[in-house]
Amino acid sequence: MSLPRYDIYRPIHKGLRAFMAETMVAVGRMDAADAADTADVLARVRGLVDICHGHLRHEEDHVHPAMEARASGSAAGTETEHLDHRTALDAVSRAAEAVAAAPSPGTRAEAGHALYLTLARMVGENLMHMDMEEHQNNAILRAAYTDAELHAVEQGIVASLAPEEAQVILRWIIPNLTPAERADALRAMRGGMPAPAFEGLLAMLRQHLSPVERAKLDAALAAPADAAAAA
Structure with a gap:
């Protein structure tokens, strides 16, 4: 039986889906009469918009050139959809600022529903877009590149991230992986980071895990390297 091919989209799309879903639910539950709740939700919306804009740039700077290098024209459709996504993100930003500028709880509630x-x-458009990338774009990439080459493309994205952006991305990716994926990712990061930096990252991520998930992660990280590889 052949092993699964490398999936460059899998971790980041899990993180984005979670960030989008939780933010959308938070907006739907927002109390427009509560200034602190409104400010917190709007900050989450702005953070999501920033991460989505960054994600588009990273794909266009790294993934799409890789596709075009070995399958000319293969990224054109995705690039066109990215233009539509930027328009949609700008609309979300305008809707969020309309909430912030609303003069009363009543008008703020209406602006909140519009947001x-x-x-x-x-979110709906992005879910469909990510599905397309995971099926069509992955097929193009896997036909043209080895798993090692695809991993190198992904590492190029990682290397380009500003520290603040990387922190936000990891906050959404790592807690939303399976326990095995989470442990594998953190073992890899532990091997390439100073111990204090890794412990700080781990402490932040643990806040977003359930007690059961934390226990599974602790056991996986404490296991000897050969036992982890066998698992």
């Missing part, structure tokens, strides 16, 4: 609908539409 919810705008965000939901953006």
Whole structure:
């Protein structure tokens, strides 16, 4: 039986789906009469928009050139959809600022619902887009590149991230992986980071795991390297 091929989209898309879904739900539950709750939710929306814009740039700077290098024209459709996504993200930003500028709880509630609908539409379009990338683009990439080459493309993206952006991305990716994926990712990071930096990252991520998930992760990270590889 052949082993699964490398999936460059899998971790980041899990993180993005979680970030989008949780933010959309938060907007739907926002209390427009509570200034602190409104400010917190709008900050989450702005953070999501920033990460989504960055994700588009990273794919266009790294993944799409790799596709075009060995299959000319193969990224054109994805690039066109990215233009639409930027328009949708700008609409979300405008809707969020309309909430912030609303003069009363009543008008803020109406603006909040408009934001919810705008965000939901953006999320729906992105879910379909990510599905396309995971099936069509992955097929193109896997036909043209080895797993080692695809991993190198992904590492190029990782190397380009500013520390603040990397922190946010990891906050959404790592907790939303399976226990095995989470342990594998953190073991790899532990091998390439100073111990204090890794412990700080781990402490942040543990806040977003359930007690059962934390226990599984602790056991996996404590296991000898050969036992982890066998698992």
